[in-house]
Amino acid sequence: QSALTQPASVSGSPGQSITISCTGTSGDVGSYKFVTWYQQHPGKVPKVMIYEGSKRPSGVSNRFSGSKSGNTASLTISGLQAEDEADYYCCSYANTNIYIFGTGTKVTVL
Amino acid sequence: QVLLEQSGAEVEKPGASVRLSCQASGYTSVINYIHWVRQAPGQGLEWMGVFYPDADTSAYTEKFRGRITLTRDTSATTFYMELSGLTSEDTALYYCATEVPRAYWFGPWGQGTLVTVSS
Numbered sequence: 149q150s151a152l153t154q155p156a157s158v159s160g161s162p163g164q165s166i167t168i169s170c171t172g173t174s175g176d177v178g179s180y181k182f183v184t185w186y187q188q189h190p191g192k193v194p195k196v197m198i199y200e201g202s203k204r205p206s207g208v209s210n211r212f213s214g215s216k217s218g219n220t221a222s223l224t225i226s227g228l229q230a231e232d233e234a235d236y237y238c239c240s241y242a243n244t245n246i247y248i249f250g251t252g253t254k255v256t257v258l
Numbered sequence: 259q260v261l262l263e264q265s266g267a268e269v270e271k272p273g274a275s276v277r278l279s280c281q282a283s284g285y286t287s288v289i290n291y292i293h294w295v296r297q298a299p300g301q302g303l304e305w306m307g308v309f310y311p312d313a314d315t316s317a318y319t320e321k322f323r324g325r326i327t328l329t330r331d332t333s334a335t336t337f338y339m340e341l342s343g344l345t346s347e348d349t350a351l352y353y354c355a356t357e358v359p360r361a362y363w364f365g366p367w368g369q370g371t372l373v374t375v376s377s
Contacts, residue, residue, distance in 0.1 A: 149320065151302070182362035186303070193353065193370065194303065199363040237303050241362050245308070245317040247293070252302035 152238055152250035159256040165226040168253045170238030176248055178219035182241035185223045189234045233257045260284045260356050262368035269374045275342040278371050280354035282335050291357040292337045293364050296350040344375045
């Protein structure tokens with residue numbers, strides 16, 4: 149199965165809001181609520197920012213929010229801060245007990 | 259808190275196999291699933307497969323079917339990923355990551371093992 153489609157890069161100024169899309173198919177994003185968003189800083193392991201499409205683990209800032217419509221999930225970062233500059237990956241559970249990652253989005257804080 | 263410690267870097271020749279380990283500690287009574295994810299240099303994350311300790315079974319993405327084997331040792335705290343038929347395209351950082359059963363997200367992660375395939 150093909151990777152979920154994300155924009156290669158998204159940028160914003162401090163304080164602004166940005167949204168990253170993650171487009172899949174009816175066999176993954178469209179059929180399951182289990183979309184997770186990971187943040188990865190250079191040289192670091194990925195960190196969960198959003199799970200089950202819209203839930204935040206404890207300790208994750210409420211500036212991060214998730215949603216889904218049809219085959220597309222989205223991650224919104226509001227009040228953008230310098231520390232949010234990182235790569236972001238969506239990941240969806242799919243048919244037959246497999247998972248699919250997105251292509252990844254580099255977020256730049258201008 | 260579960261901690262995952264992965265084995266050291268490996269250098270392999272094309273056509274060879276590599277076996278990576280992932281030692282888990284800090285378990286409670288929950289036996290977590292163990293996922294394997296890789297990341298080629300400068301590239302994105304790629305899910306490879308998952309080992310279910312409670313059922314002693316695995317699931318793999320189609321791309322690696324026939325080349326990947328996920329197992330554990332008898333102590334049930336060390337997990338292994340073997341990948342055969344290596345090519346230069348398998349050069350990557352390989353992570354193991356844990357999942358609380360049916361949580362559908364991965365974390366914590368191991369520190370990663372770099373596998374370099376070169377003649």
